Amino acid sequence: MKRSDFIRNTGMLVGGSIVSANNLPSLSRVKEKTFNLDYAPHQGMFKASAGANFLDEIQYMYDLGFRSIEDNGMPGRDVQEQQKIGELLAKLGMRMGVFVVPKGGNGANTLAAGKQEHVDIFLKGCRESVEIAKRVNAKWVTVVPGDYERKLPIGVQTANVIEGLKRGAEIFEPHGISMVLEPLSDTPNLFLRYSDQAYEICKAVNSPSCKILYDAYHQQKNEGNLINLMNQCWSEIAYIQVGDNPGRKEPTTGEVNFKNIFKWLYNKGYKGVVGMEHGMSKSGKEGEQALVNAYREVDSFLK
Template identity: 55%
Template structure:
């Protein structure tokens, strides 16, 4: 099932003395002589299009601009739809820049219209074949994490059977990725009540049942704020199965500081917990829009992450 079918002031005193040079950089493309900004403490991952007013429409120029602004990761939900040549070029450029590849979506295409919850063999076959294609994409762009979603709730089947069907399908996918050290990250979503996977504890149960290092949780903090709230508590409860985070303030699904979520506190909590449990660095996908259009809005996104980054 195509994931896109599911998902249709405070800068004073924060060390942003580099803002004039950021503004100067925004007037040029990424390959021009811009002033590089210090790297963020955490690996925030913008997506293509987020800075195209500043960097231009070329993906490689955008990637270079992201690096110059201090970002050290990228996520690209649509990577599987890009040409193999561009996938390789993106991967090679990130390697040269010292950037990490975040998630892309395991996209089954137009024929994958129904859900893994049904248990139908035809849908499991499409899922497995798409995982095999995703493996090749991951190799080209140096990705480790790939987003998966199980689909819609099947009203004609008991919840336990649906859960078993999803576990069975995800085990098949994990068998493909585990020998290569790659990780499917399942994402609970909030977009409508018909979605099967909506909560972190439900995702935790499925991960434990699949029992593979290649099947983990993508904890999208925008979706989880809408579905659950109490994010610090829920993160702690399912901590050992989380492999990836995504960001979006609520309401609006824009950059941090535009809504009710205290991202500075959440980033600090995650960072300190990761150190205490020897989890290493997480990638934080910036899966949100810009609250203000144009170059001004792009600078506001950078400012928001400077404000919210850990000390």
């Protein structure tokens, strides 16, 4: 599933009115126990129960026991909406997970080519992301270096990516923000696809503002051997996302043993966000309950 399809399918750019965090209507439900790991849902996952308003849904997520959210499309929201989301997250004590840096190297705008116009677009997106992050108190932003440049040797492409990311890191470092590089499985045309490749790049950039986003769904497709490779690259991994394979749905719907993966993360002392960047196996309220049940099941082993 392409990132653009995922954003469209999960409704992360849903419009509609926004209410003030201080005037948020209460949702009549009993607050559930906080999860052991910090799972982060997206807008639309609880729309059937909470409604289309994102602030209502964030409150509903909190009541279900979630303590973070993700929103890849945050840059597409207007400033007022970003501010109100940030205010509500602060009020609830929730964390903002990743959003995608605008024009952050996706597709043909590739850092691997070493073209100045591509670097300029990327750096403009980095500067815009700093201001967005301030409104929602985000500490991580997703970056994908873009497509493979077939006219250049892989070593030259890698050097080009490293140099571009060093420039981006200089923008983010003063603000304590980490751009997290995400190896993807969407297409073989992408430059960044493997965890060891991302590890090599982050080591070369050598900045706290350039780390790895390890998405178990993509890496199960690309390379497997998830726990072993996470362990080898652990010093550079700052963020985790999940989705089962095949299908990119919630844990327990595919072949990935998330009970063992989450137990490994928990025992490793991971305190970061676990982004729920996946679809749902069922629709409506039934699907929402199945989603919560799946996370309760895999989380119950973490004691």
